[in-house]
Amino acid sequence: MDYLKELNPPQIQAVQHTDGPVMIIAGAGSGKTRVLTYRIAHLIYAKGVDPFNILSLTFTNKAAAEMKHRIETLVGLEARNTWMGTFHSIFAKILRVESGKIGYPSNFTIYDTDDSKSLIRTLVKEMRIDDKVYKPNVVLSRISGAKNRLISWKAYQDDPYVKADDEAAMKPRMGELYQRYQERLFKAGAMDFDDLLFNTNVLFRDHLDVLNKYQQRFKYVMVDEFQDTNISQYLITKKLAAVHQNICVVGDDAQSIYAFRGADIQNILNFEKDYPDLFVVKLEQNYRSTKTIVEAANSIIEKNKAQLKKLVWTSNPEGDLIELIKATSDGEEGRIVANTIFEEKNNKKLNNSDFAILYRTNSQSRSMEEALRKMNLTYKIVGGLSFYQRKEIKDLMAYMRFTVNPVDEEAFKRVINYPKRGIGDTSVEKILVSAYDHDIPLWEVVKNAHSFLPGRAVSSVDDFATMIKAFQIEVERKDAFEAASSIAKQSGLLRELYEDKTIEGLNRYENVQELLNAIKEYVDNPENEDKSLGSFLQEIALLTDNDQDKDKTDAITLMTIHSSKGLEFKQVFVVGMEEDLFPSQMMMQSREDLEEERRLFYVATTRAMEKLYLTYALSRYRFGRLLNCEPSRFLEEVDPRMIKVNKRMSSKDMPGALRKEGLPGASGFIGIKKQPESRQPSQLKIHTPSPDFKPSNTNSLKADQLVEHPKFGFGKVQKIETEGLNKKATIQFEHFGEKTLLLSFAKLRIID
Ligand SMILES: Nc1ncnc2c1ncn2[C@@H]1O[C@H](COP(=O)(O)OP(=O)(O)OP(=O)(O)O)[C@@H](O)[C@H]1O
Numbered sequence: 001m002d003y004l005k006e007l008n009p010p011q012i013q014a015v016q017h018t019d020g021p022v023m024i025i026a027g028a029g030s031g032k033t034r035v036l037t038y039r040i041a042h043l044i045y046a047k048g049v050d051p052f053n054i055l056s057l058t059f060t061n062k063a064a065a066e067m068k069h070r071i072e073t074l075v076g077l078e079a080r081n082t083w084m085g086t087f088h089s090i091f092a093k094i095l096r097v098e099s100g101k102i103g104y105p106s107n108f109t110i111y112d113t114d115d116s117k118s119l120i121r122t123l124v125k126e127m128r129i130d131d132k133v134y135k136p137n138v139v140l141s142r143i144s145g146a147k148n149r150l151i152s153w154k155a156y157q158d159d160p161y162v163k164a165d166d167e168a169a170m171k172p173r174m175g176e177l178y179q180r181y182q183e184r185l186f187k188a189g190a191m192d193f194d195d196l197l198f199n200t201n202v203l204f205r206d207h208l209d210v211l212n213k214y215q216q217r218f219k220y221v222m223v224d225e226f227q228d229t230n231i232s233q234y235l236i237t238k239k240l241a242a243v244h245q246n247i248c249v250v251g252d253d254a255q256s257i258y259a260f261r262g263a264d265i266q267n268i269l270n271f272e273k274d275y276p277d278l279f280v281v282k283l284e285q286n287y288r289s290t291k292t293i294v295e296a297a298n299s300i301i302e303k304n305k306a307q308l309k310k311l312v313w314t315s316n317p318e319g320d321l322i323e324l325i326k327a328t329s330d331g332e333e334g335r336i337v338a339n340t341i342f343e344e345k346n347n348k349k350l351n352n353s354d355f356a357i358l359y360r361t362n363s364q365s366r367s368m369e370e371a372l373r374k375m376n377l378t379y380k381i382v383g384g385l386s387f388y389q390r391k392e393i394k395d396l397m398a399y400m401r402f403t404v405n406p407v408d409e410e411a412f413k414r415v416i417n418y419p420k421r422g423i424g425d426t427s428v429e430k431i432l433v434s435a436y437d438h439d440i441p442l443w444e445v446v447k448n449a450h451s452f453l454p455g456r457a458v459s460s461v462d463d464f465a466t467m468i469k470a471f472q473i474e475v476e477r478k479d480a481f482e483a484a485s486s487i488a489k490q491s492g493l494l495r496e497l498y499e500d501k502t503i504e505g506l507n508r509y510e511n512v513q514e515l516l517n518a519i520k521e522y523v524d525n526p527e528n529e530d531k532s533l534g535s536f537l538q539e540i541a542l543l544t545d546n547d548q549d550k551d552k553t554d555a556i557t558l559m560t561i562h563s564s565k566g567l568e569f570k571q572v573f574v575v576g577m578e579e580d581l582f583p584s585q586m587m588m589q590s591r592e593d594l595e596e597e598r599r600l601f602y603v604a605t606t607r608a609m610e611k612l613y614l615t616y617a618l619s620r621y622r623f624g625r626l627l628n629c630e631p632s633r634f635l636e637e638v639d640p641r642m643i644k645v646n647k648r649m650s651s652k653d654m655p656g657a658l659r660k661e662g663l664p665g666a667s668g669f670i671g672i673k674k675q676p677e678s679r680q681p682s683q684l685k686i687h688t689p690s691p692d693f694k695p696s697n698t699n700s701l702k703a704d705q706l707v708e709h710p711k712f713g714f715g716k717v718q719k720i721e722t723e724g725l726n727k728k729a730t731i732q733f734e735h736f737g738e739k740t741l742l743l744s745f746a747k748l749r750i751i752d
């Protein structure tokens, strides 16, 4: 097999050096992920390693799926058996098997951020403390920060510095809140995302037999995006690799962008200390981007002081200059981006999926979406409010969760009185308080409602318990799809949605059907061995933002820079290049923070393969007000030789005269040398008909036929409609988009 031919010499070295610790720290686009992929293929193919003995940890499950697929094409189906996924998904899988050891049920629920915040709200109320001081997201991020550094609630409470810190922040009861939060999660048989790693550490610390089992299993351990691991993740990896010492980490310190979530660049430096006989590989050649983009990116990251020096070069062509685009408002910014994509698509025959629009915060997607929709350009938003965050989906999932794990408090709160069955808030509260005060599992309280509640509510709660018991029997006997369908029906949820005949109601009903489709797909997929509902629920709980683009149609990608890590697109727009927005005002407290923002900018620019655009607006709606904006300081940090100031405008904003000339005027830009225009903003050229152009008889014109129009050029018939006496054809023209023409007037030549 010739796969080594597809690598350069240092990459081959990294692939072939399979035994002992290896670290690859190299710049963006230099093939780090590719090396990991080929390394796994090499282990299986050349070294005969059993795929079950290989563990690789990736940034998203989607990245893992892509890697698996690639390895499959290199070495065959066996590749499927490697352990590959995010830290969270891999260790959730292991915890599901071992959870009994640390006192959790094997069907433990995974709480998402909403569940966690709701629990914190409940606790704050119970403790009678100020919910304006103890805001759920502030409390949660404090707890999360502690857990990511492996600080238990006990250690938290015992640490005088932490205590002083909380007191200074006017939150003296944080430690107590952390403790109650953990206790309640435990009672609910639930873990939040951070617990998956925290508890894995506990498991490996306290149960050496379990640790030993996995140490023996994972003979080879690999970590992608190593710069963004936190200490909790690092310790797990280190422990697992302690016996065989075959650990390979790849990363780029210049792309470390999760310090705010506890990622620690120190891990890279520690790695050298922890493994003195470390084999270090440098990759310097970038295969992803044009020279212009590589050099611009180098000029950006150079400004950071805390950086390992690295060389990144490319033999790719020079490529286009980076376009700097100014807009008067965020609305105009959106229109310019949409217009530019439209033109570039037509001029260069690109697909929607060749484009990405990257922004600092999710809320910036709105103006982009509006403009794209107006131009009929298909797009998808990665992250943001995803399918699984919708209320109706969460409701049905809560039924399933409670069935599988009937102590799950947050699931219980969602479904006990939805659809309405006459159980009031007071009764719900009584049930929860009884369980907590008497230390009885929630499910026992629900099953024995008569002992805890006044007469009226008892029979409704009894009915609810009977229903859940019936669901539990189904879950045991049937696969996830059959059980879920039955739960959707018997719970009354489907009927409730079906009876709502508004458009939103209809949408919600369809969404639930779509969830059932997804479960069917899961059950039908031969790769999923465990077809139980519990197993499906876990899979869903672990979807990362990036995994949810189920929709495979050709679409422009909109996402935050954070979620774009590791990806590449032919053309990339980094929008909202304004002070306070990027670098973000919220995140900037120190020089380190500014450097992290700059690394984000580096990540954004290095996603582009062929062309990069940086755009900014002079005014923008933020926090409900129209604010004036200044261009980002980062724009001045890009090597000016790589930039041209473009005078693009959206057609709508162009004054009439300029529109005709195609030369819209715009002023220059702060401190950046203007470059001579290498290319005029392209105009759609009117087609010159072929010499043999002769209109055809279009009486029998059909969808899918190819036609030529004397002005609009070549196109494909989408559909034919008859309206009264007229016949109309909708045609997708290569350069002019979709047009509907009356056939009795249009001169069309049918090409066959
Ligand atoms: N030796 C090579 N020959 C041809 N193409 C290569 C080679 N090495 C890498 N590439 C290609 O270059 C691109 C970037 O590679 P890859 O994504 O592995 O880089 P990376 O270092 O992981 O980047 P990032 O830091 O953004 O994660 C990919 O399209 C990859 O297929």
Ligand SMILES: [Mg+2]
Pocket: 032, 033, 034, 566
């Ligand atoms: Mg990568």
